[in-house]
Amino acid sequence: MPEFRTTPGFRDLLPPASTRQRAFVDVFAGLVERAGYDLVVPPMLEDIGVFERLGKATDVVTKEMYDFVDKGDRHVVMRPEQTASLCRAFVEHRPPTPWKVWYAGPNFRYDRPQRGRYRQFDQVDVEVLGTDDPEADVEVISLGWRLYEHLGLRQVTLAVNSLGAGDDKARHLEALTSFLSQHAGDLSTLSRDTLARNPLRVLDSKRPDDAEIVAAAPTIDQFWSDESARHFDAVLAGLRAIRIPFVVQPRLVRGLDYYVRTAFEYVGGTLESAQNALGGGGRYDGLVEALGGPPTPGVGFALGVDRTLLACDDEGVFPPPSRSVDVFVVDTTGGRHATVLADRLRASGWHVERSFDSRSMKSQMKSADRSGAEVAVIIGADEAASGTAVARPLRTDADQSTVELDVLEQHLDSILTTVAPVRDASR
C-alpha cells in the first residue's frame, strides 16, 4: 500500500468516471441555462452560522458537519449543502428577483461512507428566489424530471407533497406528535428516538415494525389551509399540463424546518436500499429571512451526482463519453517533428496525440492503435529529409500514402471525412 492515500470518504475521480461526471454536469448546465438559470459559484467554506439556521434538527446535523476554527478564530464549515449558501449569497448581494440560479459542486458531510455516499459528494441544484408563484415550483420540478429524461433514466418516480405552511403545518405537527406519542410503545426503538428528535421523520421510517402506526398517523392533507391546498393544486395542474407523471405522497417529509408547502423527491427504481432518493427539493419560503434577509420565498432542488450516476449504471444508460482521437503523430527522429506537427494539426482543430521518450516505431504504432486514432502520421528519417509524412489509416484497409507536408491538412481532410464523419466545427 502507498504511504499516502485519500482520507476516508474522499476519493480521486479518474477517467472514465471523471469525464462522465463532467459530461453529466454539461447536460445539466445545458438544460437549466436554456431555462434561464445563471451559474452562481459560492465558496465551499461558510460561517457555521449559515447552517445553524437550518432548524431545530441542527443539533443532530451539526455532528455531521466538517467544521473547524480557522486561524482567525472564525468558526467555519465546509458547506454541507448548497441551498443555504446560495441563500446567503442572495442576502449578501440582493440581486433583482426572481433570481434563477444553478450550481454544481462538492459538499461535505462527516458521516460514514457507503455506496453512493462519500464525505465529499457532488450535487447539482437550481434555486428560484423571490417568487411564490406555483408555476415556479412546476418549472423547478420539471427541470429535474427532464434531466433524468435526457440521461435516459426510465425508472424514476416523482413523489410530491405539500407540507403546509404556518398554522396548518404547526397543527399537523402537533397532531402527529400527539398521535405518535400515544402509540410510542408500538414503534420500533429507533423510531422512538426519532420521535423525540424530529417527529416528522418518523413518517419516513421504512421499518416493518412501524408500518401500521405510520399508516394510521394523521397526514398533512387533512390540515391544509385553503391557501396551501390552492397552491398545491396549482402545482399538480401545472405538472399535468406538461405531462410530467407524479405520485402524491402525503407522508413525504423533509428533515429541516425551513421547508414549507411543496416538497418533492425523485426516487430511483433500481436502488433497493433505504436511500433510493436521487434528489429532492421543495419550497423554503422562510430561509432567506432566517439568514437575515427580507422575507423572500424560494424553491429549488438538489440532485446527488454520484447517486444519479449509479442509477444510470443500474439502468445501463449514460456511458462515459469516449475519446475520439483523430491523428497520432509517430516520430522516430527524436520527437521534435511530432511536437511541431501536433501543434500545427491541433491548431487546425484536430484531436492529436503523440508519444514521448523516443520510443521505437513499433511501440509508437502500438500507442497510436490504442489511442483509438483514425490515422497515424508517421515521420521517420526519410520523411524528415524530404519534407513529407506518411499518413496511415488505422481503422480501414485503405493503403497508407506519402504526402508533402504542406498539403497534409488537405490529405487528412480527405481521409478523415470518410472515416470520421464530423470534425470539430470550431476550427
Place this chain on the structure above:
RNA sequence: GUGGGCGUAGCUCAGCUCGGUUAGAGCGCCAGGUUGUGGCCCUGGAGGUCGGGGGUUCAAGUCCCCUCGCUCACCCCA
C-alpha cells in the same frame, strides 16, 4: 456511532481449510520475434515490506491478538 465481508504485482484474483524450498495466474506495462509500421500470435523481462504491529512455532501469506484501511448495511440524511 453499530454490525458483516474483504486487504497478496499497476488492475482482477488464486494460494490460507490442514503452517514447510526461489509466492503464482490472467490482464496491463516494457523489450524482442519483424534492423521503417499497430491489431492476432509466440518468447522474454520489469514489477511484491502478502495493509501495519505484536504473538505462537524449528518454520507464518497461511494460526492467534491488536491496529489501520477498503467495502456493504444500519443510524442519520440538509
